[in-house]
Amino acid sequence: MPSRKRILVVGGVAGGMSFAARARRLDNNADIIVFEKGDEVSYANCGLPYFVSGEIENQSSLLVQTPASLKAALDLDVRTGHLVTGIDTERRIVRVFESLDATEPTEFEYDELVLSPGMFSGIADYPGVTEVRSRLSTLRTVPDAIQLESIAQSASSAVVLGGGYIGVEAAEALRSRGLEVHLVQRSAHVLTHFETELASYITTELEANGVVIHANAQPTGFSERDGQLVVALSNDGEIVTDHAVIALGGVPATQIAPESIAKTDRGLIIVDENGRTSAPNVWAVGDAVTHVDPITGALRSVALAGPANRDGRYIADAMLSTSFRPRPAALGTSIVRVFxxxxxxxxxxxxxxxxxxxxxxxxxxxxxxxxxxxxxxxxxxxxxxxxxxxxxxxxxxxxxxxxxxxxxxxxxxxxxxxxxxxxxxxxxxxxxxxxxxxxxxxxxxxxxxxxxxxxxDGTTTLWQARDLEKVMAESLILDVRRADEFATGHLPGALNVPHTELRERLDEVIAAANGRPVRAHCAAGIRSYLAHRVLVAAGLDSATLSGGMQTLIAYHGKDILTHEDN
Structure with a gap:
């Protein structure tokens, strides 16, 4: 009888457990061992904020699988509370502390090794952290969510540090529990992946629901005063609160990877299109590995559950099947609820x-x-x-x-x-x-x-809200909204000619332009497109504002408008 292939998996949750489950379906005889340092190996980490908010009522709902259920269904040997401390890729050895009380690691040999280490928070980087540690939380694990949900029941205020997806979801969850919530964002707006003209809608929604946003700021240290937590900010301000949630982005938990496993400067494990690392028989999956951006070609992390689950499956196929496809380059498709x-x-x-x-x-x-x-x-x-x-x-x-x-x-x-x-x-x-x-x-x-x-096909030419300053300096702004809309606020120096009157008033537009380009806009872009076609037919250099006044205000704010007549 052929010897059993030993496959070790470091880290569970999406990538690691998706690989292990698929590997078992492909090889019923393999010895598959999963090491997880935490107490839970397969849980709904994307559901954690909704447990904090109370929308998911039962803790058990967050647990997708347990070691016992995985053993029963797939004959997987899942070992929680096991901390991997080192890897020797030449000897094919993994060193593991098998309990919190262990003083020496145990060595496990492998035929194949899959790394799914994920990310950890950089809380310890800030002054004063040690003294106020009980007042700080992250939101990455089930115990994190349980702790934060308990805190939310008794606290009256909290600050969320970081305006990414987890930060925004945490702010929503805590605010829905009735806490006063401050959200600190190091950039100009939350959810920095989104364009300014879309992020403004998100900011408005957060503020409308009582979240206080501190943009262009980041924490510089922590202390306690009169029984409360004090968070010092880089803009010389401070927030006095009951608790803080650290959601500043993760650091790849790849310190255990030896030099034989190539990493980026940021610490991401570099893998090929099938999930192989630079070390023989070592693979990697999840938040801490590289993806080649299919649009820009950049090497990046994609910290999303969908790609991690999918890639775990594809790595198992590449390892154990004679017919497999490379893992597809992740587009980073994502969505978040904000109230x-x-x-x-x-x-x-x-x-x-x-x-x-x-x-x-x-x-x-x-x-x-x-x-x-x-x-x-x-x-x-x-x-x-x-x-x-x-x-x-x-x-x-x-x-x-x-x-x-x-x-x-x-x-x-x-x-x-x-x-x-x-x-x-x-x-x-x-x-x-x-x-x-x-x-x-x-x-x-x-x-x-x-x-x-x-x-x-050249039927229309667009101009962009981001180019407003240059356009105002070089062109005639033609506002083709109705007169009553124009009166509610308009760009300084704009000429108002409703699009239904444009054909009869072309001479007025030509005179006002005086040889300059004409840049038209309306409320949303439809009427200015119609006006653009008239202007082009008249021989004018014309373009229409992409998205109209709605986009312009979303990008620049209402302060750019005037109510004065021209």
């Missing part, structure tokens, strides 16, 4: 495209979640990026959307289109389900395709 809003994204954003030196066009839409005449329709604020020239003409680089309904559907459709290699104009060709309660005859995704078609 009544949802914010979703897929692919690259503008900063990533600029950093990669990739030319792109941006379009903005403010569409309805379903037919406007049917009750309950909500606005979908959507941004998409695409190529306009060269061999990649029409390629979709990414998209983001914020709104109260239907965000997941639209982002998922665009993510599927990117994966399938569709061009952005082909989005108009999609057959999408439609009935008034669910969508529109021209869905938001199809509208992206229609607008992109106009851009690609």
């Amino acid at each position: 009544g809003l949802a914010a979703g994204a897929t692919g690259a954003n503008s900063r990533e495209l600029i950093a990669a030196g990739i030319p792109f066009e941006t379009l903005h839409l403010h569409a309805n979640s379903h037919a406007g005449y049917f009750p309950g329709s909500e606005a979908i604020h959507l941004v998409a990026y695409f190529a306009t020239d060269g061999d990649e003409r029409g390629r979709i680089y990414g998209a983001q959307a914020v709104g109260r309904d239907g965000i997941d559907k639209r982002i998922d459709v665009i993510a599927t289109a990117i994966r399938g290699g569709m061009t952005i104009d082909q989005l108009a060709d999609l057959d999408l389900s439609y009935a008034p309660p669910f969508g529109s005859a021209k869905d938001a995704v199809q509208m992206v395709g229609f607008v992109a078609q106009n851009v690609l």
